[in-house]
Amino acid sequence: MYTRRTFLANATALLAGSSVRPAVWSRLALSNSDPANSPMPLLLGVDYYPDQTPESLWEEDARLMADFGITNVRVGEFAWSLMEPSEGKFDFAWLRRAIEILHKHGIVVILGTPSAAPPPWLTAKYPEVLMVNDEGMPVSPGGRRFTCPTNKTYRRLSLQIATEMARTFVNTTGVIGWQIDNEFTLQRWGRCYCKFCRAGFQDWLRAKYGTLDTINSTWGTAFWSQVYTEFTQIPVPLPSNGDANPGLALDYDRYQSFANASFLEEQLVMLRKTCPRHFVTTNNVGAPLDTIDLHEMYRNLDFVSHDNYPGFAQIYSQGMPPEALSKLIALGHDSMRSVKDGKPFLIMEEQSGKAGQRFFAPQPHKGQLRLWTYQAVAHGAMGVNYFRWDSATFGAEEYWHGLLNHDRSKSIGFDEIRQTVKELKTLGREMLEASYPADVALIFDLDSDWALAVQPGQNKLTYRSQLISWYGSIADTHAGMDVIPAGADLSRYKAVFAPVQYVVSEKEASSIRRFVEGGGIFVTSFRLGVKDESSQIVRTPLPGLLRDVMGVTVKDYVPIYSEKIGVKFSSQLAGPDGECALWADLLQPSSASVLATYTEPYAGEPAITINSFGKGKAVYLGADLDPASLARVLGALVETAGIKSSFGLPRGVEVSVRKSGERQWIFVLNHAAASREIRLPGQFKDQLTGTMHAGSTTLDPYDVLVLQPA
Numbered sequence: 011m012y013t014r015r016t017f018l019a020n021a022t023a024l025l026a027g028s029s030v031r032p033a034v035w036s037r038l039a040l041s042n043s044d045p046a047n048s049p050m051p052l053l054l055g056v057d058y059y060p061d062q063t064p065e066s067l068w069e070e071d072a073r074l075m076a077d078f079g080i081t082n083v084r085v086g087e088f089a090w091s092l093m094e095p096s097e098g099k100f101d102f103a104w105l106r107r108a109i110e111i112l113h114k115h116g117i118v119v120i121l122g123t124p125s126a127a128p129p130p131w132l133t134a135k136y137p138e139v140l141m142v143n144d145e146g147m148p149v150s151p152g153g154r155r156f157t158c159p160t161n162k163t164y165r166r167l168s169l170q171i172a173t174e175m176a177r178t179f180v181n182t183t184g185v186i187g188w189q190i191d192n193e194f195t196l197q198r199w200g201r202c203y204c205k206f207c208r209a210g211f212q213d214w215l216r217a218k219y220g221t222l223d224t225i226n227s228t229w230g231t232a233f234w235s236q237v238y239t240e241f242t243q244i245p246v247p248l249p250s251n252g253d254a255n256p257g258l259a260l261d262y263d264r265y266q267s268f269a270n271a272s273f274l275e276e277q278l279v280m281l282r283k284t285c286p287r288h289f290v291t292t293n294n295v296g297a298p299l300d301t302i303d304l305h306e307m308y309r310n311l312d313f314v315s316h317d318n319y320p321g322f323a324q325i326y327s328q329g330m331p332p333e334a335l336s337k338l339i340a341l342g343h344d345s346m347r348s349v350k351d352g353k354p355f356l357i358m359e360e361q362s363g364k365a366g367q368r369f370f371a372p373q374p375h376k377g378q379l380r381l382w383t384y385q386a387v388a389h390g391a392m393g394v395n396y397f398r399w400d401s402a403t404f405g406a407e408e409y410w411h412g413l414l415n416h417d418r419s420k421s422i423g424f425d426e427i428r429q430t431v432k433e434l435k436t437l438g439r440e441m442l443e444a445s446y447p448a449d450v451a452l453i454f455d456l457d458s459d460w461a462l463a464v465q466p467g468q469n470k471l472t473y474r475s476q477l478i479s480w481y482g483s484i485a486d487t488h489a490g491m492d493v494i495p496a497g498a499d500l501s502r503y504k505a506v507f508a509p510v511q512y513v514v515s516e517k518e519a520s521s522i523r524r525f526v527e528g529g530g531i532f533v534t535s536f537r538l539g540v541k542d543e544s545s546q547i548v549r550t551p552l553p554g555l556l557r558d559v560m561g562v563t564v565k566d567y568v569p570i571y572s573e574k575i576g577v578k579f580s581s582q583l584a585g586p587d588g589e590c591a592l593w594a595d596l597l598q599p600s601s602a603s604v605l606a607t608y609t610e611p612y613a614g615e616p617a618i619t620i621n622s623f624g625k626g627k628a629v630y631l632g633a634d635l636d637p638a639s640l641a642r643v644l645g646a647l648v649e650t651a652g653i654k655s656s657f658g659l660p661r662g663v664e665v666s667v668r669k670s671g672e673r674q675w676i677f678v679l680n681h682a683a684a685s686r687e688i689r690l691p692g693q694f695k696d697q698l699t700g701t702m703h704a705g706s707t708t709l710d711p712y713d714v715l716v717l718q719p720a
């Protein structure tokens with residue numbers, strides 16, 4: 011029985027960073043110490059839907075998959091209405107038959123719990139489970155992810171179907187692990203504003219703050235007559251003819267992360283108890299689309315699973331060239347790998363053709379599907395499941411092409427993916443479970459993202475666009491890069507980059523201070539430390555807690571709309587004049603040196619500074635630089651940290667490295683639609699073809715080399 015008391019206990023435990031008992035599986039598998047003896051197969055598979063496929067085809071599908079080289083499938087994550095046709099009446103016989111057929115052909119199974127898509131009987135009987143959107147309107151059933159993460163009825167029924175599944179399949183040969191739910195977040199889909207979330211939010215606040223006095227002072231409720239005298243008076247941030255209190259809005263984002271994570275945790279606790287030999291994970295899509303705290307969500311899961319659809323990025327980026335697209339995709343991989351501190355992740359869904367819901371994504375060019383797989387592996391994937399095996403002839407994803415077309419002929423990607431799977435098996439387990447070394451970190455601070463979304467300061471300024479620009483600029487250097495939360499241990503990195511770190515807690519400031527004192531290079535930008543963690547503006551001159559580290563005071567700050575403000579660089583950053591786009595912090599150095607100044611109307615005012623602090627350096631980019639200048643400046647700063655690729659790489663070619671002991675795999679990926687010549691710093695052997703390369707070599711469009719020093 012899920013009561014208010016258990017919710018509060020759950021809230022308190024999660025806030026304190028509780029830990030669920032690790033799975034037996036986690037001690038058996040993914041152990042780099044003896045990978046040859048791991049009981050897990052390599053996870054090179056597909057997402058499969060026996061629930062959408064005539065049973066007469068299952069045997070043929072399994073045989074074709076085995077011929078293809080597939081080792082595993084994920085099934086079941088949207089099949090609740092078939093598993094529980096009416097409340098309390100369960101039918102898993104069809105799923106058991108499918109699993110038996112698959113296993114007969116040597117294919118193991120990851121089971122998805124189906125809570126992302128409750129059946130019609132459930133929403134008809136319990137309409138209160140429906141999510142309320144950010145305009146206060148209930149979401150209709152018929153799609154997916156339309157339910158409230160707090161609602162106790164939805165939680166009870168979700169846990170019940172997952173428990174019945176777990177009890178049914180705990181000893182079924184061929185079942186190896188679980189995916190809880192499916193894609194919790196995805197922009198607005200990660201937020202509910204219903205009355206249950208409101209009550210849950212109030213409970214969460216009671217657990218976090220204890221008293222209303224603390225909440226009132228933390229949020230500054232004296233503004234607009236918002237002093238709360240009962241917890242039940244506290245609203246959620248819905249339209250109110252005026253913006254929400256920024257402190258309340260930030261805490262609500264945190265609460266929604268908690269609500270989703272604790273929803274998942276209920277199924278996780280049950281799965282650990284019922285199926286201790288199975289792994290447990292969940293799948294999300296990574297930055298820049300995930301909007302809840304994935305560190306909280308994955309804390310007690312075995313590994314990260316990640317869905318990778320470059321085609322969707324192509325649709326929504328409106329024609330982004332392949333070279334830029336490749337960096338957006340890599341940001342997704344690096345952000346997801348960093349969620350479990352660098353542990354190899356699984357691609358639970360990888361694009362296998364024209365992905366599509368309402369629109370088709372662009373047709374992948376010959377070689378791109380293979381290239382995108384290698385890019386995921388190059389950034390830390392230990393396995394890949396292609397979405398999907400066949401193409402549905404009905405439902406909202408009819409346009410989503412799988413490895414088989416609607417008429418069950420082979421898709422254009424079929425042979426290319428089969429070749430890729432074969433190659434990955436040849437490269438082997440040690441490579442797939444190798445680590446990803448990173449000298450550089452990019453801070454992805456959700457508090458700053460959420461707080462800036464409420465009050466951007468300039469109407470085109472978004473945290474995520476800044477994050478993407480900075481990631482792309484640093485990626486041009488080919489430095490190994492982690493994407494980490496603010497407050498993480500920085501000591502392992504040579505350089506740390508933190509764009510628009512608008513919210514800075516004392517803990518985060520201390521971490522940055524220690525890092526620079528110890529010899530690190532910290533590079534940040536405008537709007538640093540404007541707010542504390544309660545989303546109140548600090549009462550000290552900006553950049554607040556980090557003034558001494560940065561060696562500057564922000565004399566004034568300027569949102570830029572139609573003005574043209576240039577940036578002139580000093581000899582240390584020598585280059586053509588830049589342009590300031592959306593924002594200019596005017597800097598007053600105390601101990602810092604000036605690396606760039608503004609032009610009129612702020613001629614001579616410092617725009618970029620560098621400060622020596624302890625053994626390290628702290629660089630402040632007061633100007634929101636144009637893309638070319640940003641890439642040049644961040645590239646120069648990476649080099650200052652002693653990081654420089656020894657490969658000679660033209661535009662569009664990426665290099666990424668994985669390591670296991672003394673062994674390394676150097677992935678050279680040509681994202682360009684044309685051949686590219688690269689220069690090599692020595693002699694290398696291509697692990698895919700056995701070819702020796704030295705001096706220079708040419709990659710065909712979208713081609714891949716996997717090199718080891720000869």
Ligand SMILES: [Zn+2]
Nearest residue numbers: 158202204207
């Ligand atoms: Zn809700």
